[in-house]
Amino acid sequence: MAMEWKQVFLYDGTQILLKPDMFGNYEYPKEKWTDIKPPQGIYTPFRFDGEKWIGSTKEEWEARQPKIEIPPSEEEELHLELIKNKHRTKKRSFATQ
Helix, strand or coil, rough: CCCCEEEEEECCCEEEEEECCCCCCCCCCCCEEEECCCCCCCCECCCCEEHHHEEECHHHHHHCCCCCCCCCCCHHHHHHHHHHHHHHHHHHHHCCC
C-alpha cells in the first residue's frame, strides 16, 4: 500500500510536504501550522490567524510594488523618430495637395 504525502502550511504561508514514516505516521512542524490551503487570488503578505487566511488583494499588492521606468533603447528611440518623421512627411504632403 502506497503511503500518501500530506500538505500543510505554516501560519506565514510556507508550504510543507510531509512524508509518512514506515508506520504511516507524520512528523509535523514545531511551528504553528494548518492544513487549510491559502485561497486562490490571495497576495503577499498573507498569514493564517488560526481560523482563516488574511492577505492582500491584487490591487493592494500592485500599489506596493516599486515603480520602475525602463528608458527606451537607442534602437527604440531611432525607430520612434523614424515613425514621427514619416508621420510629419505624410501630414505635409496632404497639406500641399
